[in-house]
Amino acid sequence: MKIAVCVKQVPDTWAEKKLRSDDSTLDREAADGVMNELDEYAVEEALKLQAAHGGEVTIVTMGPERAGETVRKALSMGADAAIHLVDDSLHGSDALATSYAIATILDGRGFDLIFFGSESTDARMSVVPAMVAERLGVAQLTFAQKVDVSGTSVTIQRTTDYGFETVEASMPAVLSVVEKINEPRYPSFKGIMAAKKKPVETLSIADAGLDASQLGLSAAWTVVEDFAARPPKAAGTIVTDEGDGGVKLADYLATQKFI
Amino acid sequence: MSEVLVVVEHADGSVKKVTSELLTLARTLGEPSAVWIGPGYSEAAAATLGEFGAAKVYVADGAQYIDHPVAPRAEVLASLVSEQAPSAVLIASSADGKETAGRLAIKINSGVITDAIGISADGIATQSVFGGSTVVHSKVTKGTPIFTVRPNSTPPVAAATTPTRVDVSVPVSEVAMKAKVTGRTVAQKDGRPDLSEAAIVVSGGRGVGSPEGFAVIEALADSLGAAVGASRAATDAGWYPHQYQVGQTGKTVSPQLYVANGISGAIQHRAGMQTSKTIVVVNKDPEAPLFELADFGVVGDLFQVVPQLTEEIKKRA
Numbered sequence: 001m002k003i004a005v006c007v008k009q010v011p012d013t014w015a016e017k018k019l020r021s022d023d024s025t026l027d028r029e030a031a032d033g034v035m036n037e038l039d040e041y042a043v044e045e046a047l048k049l050q051a052a053h054g055g056e057v058t059i060v061t062m063g064p065e066r067a068g069e070t071v072r073k074a075l076s077m078g079a080d081a082a083i084h085l086v087d088d089s090l091h092g093s094d095a096l097a098t099s100y101a102i103a104t105i106l107d108g109r110g111f112d113l114i115f116f117g118s119e120s121t122d123a124r125m126s127v128v129p130a131m132v133a134e135r136l137g138v139a140q141l142t143f144a145q146k147v148d149v150s151g152t153s154v155t156i157q158r159t160t161d162y163g164f165e166t167v168e169a170s171m172p173a174v175l176s177v178v179e180k181i182n183e184p185r186y187p188s189f190k191g192i193m194a195a196k197k198k199p200v201e202t203l204s205i206a207d208a209g210l211d212a213s214q215l216g217l218s219a220a221w222t223v224v225e226d227f228a229a230r231p232p233k234a235a236g237t238i239v240t241d242e243g244d245g246g247v248k249l250a251d252y253l254a255t256q257k258f259i
Numbered sequence: 260m261s262e263v264l265v266v267v268e269h270a271d272g273s274v275k276k277v278t279s280e281l282l283t284l285a286r287t288l289g290e291p292s293a294v295w296i297g298p299g300y301s302e303a304a305a306a307t308l309g310e311f312g313a314a315k316v317y318v319a320d321g322a323q324y325i326d327h328p329v330a331p332r333a334e335v336l337a338s339l340v341s342e343q344a345p346s347a348v349l350i351a352s353s354a355d356g357k358e359t360a361g362r363l364a365i366k367i368n369s370g371v372i373t374d375a376i377g378i379s380a381d382g383i384a385t386q387s388v389f390g391g392s393t394v395v396h397s398k399v400t401k402g403t404p405i406f407t408v409r410p411n412s413t414p415p416v417a418a419a420t421t422p423t424r425v426d427v428s429v430p431v432s433e434v435a436m437k438a439k440v441t442g443r444t445v446a447q448k449d450g451r452p453d454l455s456e457a458a459i460v461v462s463g464g465r466g467v468g469s470p471e472g473f474a475v476i477e478a479l480a481d482s483l484g485a486a487v488g489a490s491r492a493a494t495d496a497g498w499y500p501h502q503y504q505v506g507q508t509g510k511t512v513s514p515q516l517y518v519a520n521g522i523s524g525a526i527q528h529r530a531g532m533q534t535s536k537t538i539v540v541v542n543k544d545p546e547a548p549l550f551e552l553a554d555f556g557v558v559g560d561l562f563q564v565v566p567q568l569t570e571e572i573k574k575r576a
Contacts, residue, residue, distance in 0.1 A: 013507065014526055017389040024395075037508060095371065096364055121507050124388075125373045126354065127361030130329060134362040139437035140329060143354050145501075155441075158328060159502065161353070161453055162270075163446030167328055169438040179508050180501040221370030221402070225383055227395040236538075238550055241559025246567025249539065250575065252555045256537060258459065258483065258516050259572050 001055030001149070001171075003046045005115040006102055006132075007039040007074055009067040010122040017122060023217060024224035025092050026122055028064070035070040038117025040077075040184035041177045046115050047078045048182065049149055056080045058111075062090055062101055068200070075195035076187035082198070087205040092217025095123070099131030101215060105208050107136060112171040113154065118143050118178050129176040139169030142176040261289040261346035264317075264339060266332070266359070267308065268351045272299035274307040276456050277351045279415035281408055282311035286418060287380050289346050290314050293422065294339060296332050297325040305422055312418035319427045323436075329355055330435035333362035338429045340367050340403055347382065352407040353455065360407045369402025376412040376513070376534065390507065390526055391533030410456045411513045446502065454486045454503060459516045460535070462488030462505055463498075464528070466521020466542060466561055470498045475565045476520060482572040488512065488532075490522045506531035520561045524549025541565060 011017050015031035035043075046057045059074040061067050062085035071082045085105060093101065106114060114136075119126040133140035141147075144156035145164060152171045157164040159178050187195070205212055213219060239248050253259045263285040268275040278293070285291035293313040295304065300318050308316055317339055324331045336348060336359065348363065350356040352374050364371040375384040382404055386395045399405070454460065461480040463473055473487070480487045489499040491506050505512055507530035517535035522528055524540075524547055532538070533552060540553040541561045550556045557564050 016392065016526070019393060019395070095361065099361075099365070124507075124511075125361075126357045127364075127371065127373065130358035130361045131365055134330070134333070134365045137434045140358075141438055142328070142358060157444075158440075159354070160443075161455065161502075163444045163502075165328070165440050166442035166444070167438050168441050173438070178501075221364070221400060222372055222397055223400050225396040225398060227393055230387070230392055230394050233552060236550075236552075236554040236556060238545075238553065238556040238558060240545075241557050241564050243563075244567075245541075245557040245559040245564040246569075247571055249541070249555065249557055249564065249568045250571035252539070253516075253572070254575065256516075258537075259575055 001049070001053050001113065002111045003050060003055060003057045003113045003115065004060050004106055004111040005039070005042050005046045005057060005074065005079065006060045007043065007070055008036045008061065008120050009033040009063050009070040010036045010120050013037050013121050019227050023092065024227060025217065033066055033069060035073050036117055036120045038119060038121070038177065038179060041179055041181055042115040042117045043074050043077050043079060044182045044184040045147055045177050046113070049113070049147070053149055058083060060102065060105060061085070062098065071200060072195050073187060075198045076191040077185055078191060080198065082200045083203060084200055085203050085205070085208055089205060089212050089216045092220060093215050094220040094222055095125055095127050095131060096221050097215045097219060099128050099135055101208070101210055102128070103132045103135035104210055105203070106132070114172070114174045116174070116176040118176040129174055133174035136174065139173040141167055141169055141173050144175055144177050145180045147175060147177070147181070262343055263289040263291050264336065264345045264348045265291050265293050265313070266336065266348070266350040266356065267293050267295045268353065268356070269295070269297070269299065269304065272301050272304065274304050276415065277410040279307065279311040280410065280413040281349045281351060282308065282313055283416045284378060284408060284413045285349050286312050288378060288382065292317060292345070294336065295319065296335050298322055305424065309420050309422045310417050311415060312420055313422045314420055315425055316422045317425050317427050319429060323431050326440050327431065327436050328438055328440060329358045329362060330438070331431045332359045333366060334431060334435055335427065335429045336363050337366040339427065345403060347404045347406060350405070350407045352409045357407050360405045364405055367402055369405055370399035371405040372397060372399060373407045375406045375408045378406055387534050390530030409511070409513055411458070411515070446500070451480060452484070452486045454488055455510055455512060457486035457512070458514055459483050459485035459518070460488045460505070460512050460514045461485045461518045461520070462490065462522065463493055463520045464490035464522030465492040467493055467498060473499050475562060479518065479565050479569045482569045490528045519549055520565055522549055523547045524552065
């Protein structure tokens with residue numbers, strides 16, 4: 001079984017994020033880069049399936065050279081190889097462009113399963129997996145809280161507001177996972193050492209056969225007009241409970257007409 | 260006036276509140292036409308859609324549209340966009356809604372903006388990003404703009420019409436049927452409102468301490484007719500089910516009132532609730548960062564304060 005896991009380097013989950021004043025894109029220099037947290041769950045799920053069913057796990061990413069750190073982390077968790085699309089002209093690519101680039105890289109490589117995290121903690125759109133499925137014309141099995149593989153058939157539990165849907169498809173399929181699905185492993189020392197010797201295929205957009213006019217900020221399907229820090233909230237009223245905290249809170253809710 | 264398509268969110272045949280909000284918002288952009296996809300369209304649904312100003316309702320009735328996730332919905336919408344040439348498409352910011360928007364964007368080669376909290380008459384969307392710390396205005400520059408809109412961001416205002424029903428029949432492609440829904444499991448039947456749509460959310464975090472501790476959170480929620488939420492610390496500890504998690508890796512909510520109990524307020528949590536209109540915080544640690552966001556806060560033991568509050572609310576009801 002050939003498995004791809006698409007990962008993204010994002011600003012540290014715990015860091016305050018901001019936009020750049022010059023081109024309104026995410027300021028990636030302002031914080032340490034880490035692997036998007038939900039992508040760790042995708043890597044873990046791929047490695048578990050590989051352990052049970054055999055095959056190979058390939059990490060796929062696009063992003064600046066620095067995103068190589070995220071590739072190394074995924075390899076040190078146990079993935080076998082990686083493909084890294086790195087090109088200055090990718091800067092500012094939106095979801096349509098990203099899905100175009102990723103689908104093009106994946107197309108024709110014979111992957112049976114293509115994993116994603118269900119969203120990135122920076123852009124939070126949750127659309128790229130569905131877009132990649134659309135572009136590749138393969139089954140979409142997204143928001144998975146459980147994945148089962150049997151022969152060439154894949155069944156997932158798709159998380160919904162009311163519980164879950166059971167969804168089935170034949171390979172190939174695009175999957176995205178939610179954090180409920182597993183507990184990602186930490187890279188071991190041995191894994192970190194081994195990752196240094198694993199193959200990373202670095203591609204430019206020309207290598208990948210991508211059309212530059214469809215990528216980057218100038219090609220984006222949307223444009224940021226302006227942005228601003230949210231005005232600071234006026235300080236609220238804080239009281240210390242002296243046995244009547246609940247009553248005071250009820251008084252407040254009454255003045256606000258909630259009760 | 261130009262036509263604006265509004266995709267109806269519905270469950271068990273009834274229209275969800277977010278759809279009335281989207282219809283209200285659509286009226287600032289043009290004339291709203293609702294799009295009902297799936298079985299179960301009824302007189303009652305038509306009445307609700309008409310109440311909020313849907314001039315037309317396109318009805319794509321059939322189980323085939325919902326027995327395969329997302330892809331058939333995008334096909335129905337792509338067909339409507341090419342036939343009707345609307346000026347915009349509005350979809351609720353649910354998981355299905357965002358994915359439908361994404362697939363539609365590719366089919367009709369158009370830009371998509373997700374999680375809008377407002378759209379101006381000239382099509383500029385407002386988004387609140389990075390956990391509410393930054394407000395962004397942006398617009399779609401190519402094709403027919405597609406917006407997904409957060410629940411609770413536009414107060415629904417009635418504008419009664421009698422909608423014309425227009426039946427549409429779009430064949431579902433082989434590709435869109437590759438993934439098949441074979442079962443639906445209802446995990447939650449607690450009678451509370453949907454977390455993402457609720458006007459009031461009462462949530463609990465690390466300070467709740469145990470699964471049993473959530474009983475006081477639930478009791479307060481029920482006294483207010485609220486949904487229950489939980490921080491990641493509480494869901495990771497297994498005290499409350501994952502689907503109730505509010506935060507960066509869980510649900511984003513924007514209710515009229517958010518009551519946070521025993522939640523310190525790491526960015527992970529704030530990202531999911533910072534745009535709530537009124538925020539109330541109960542925490543025994545006066546240094547808890549969430550107090551910075553509080554309109555009203557009580558420094559105290561939630562097991563004292565919350566039951567007392569619940570009693571007071573019942574008394575005053």
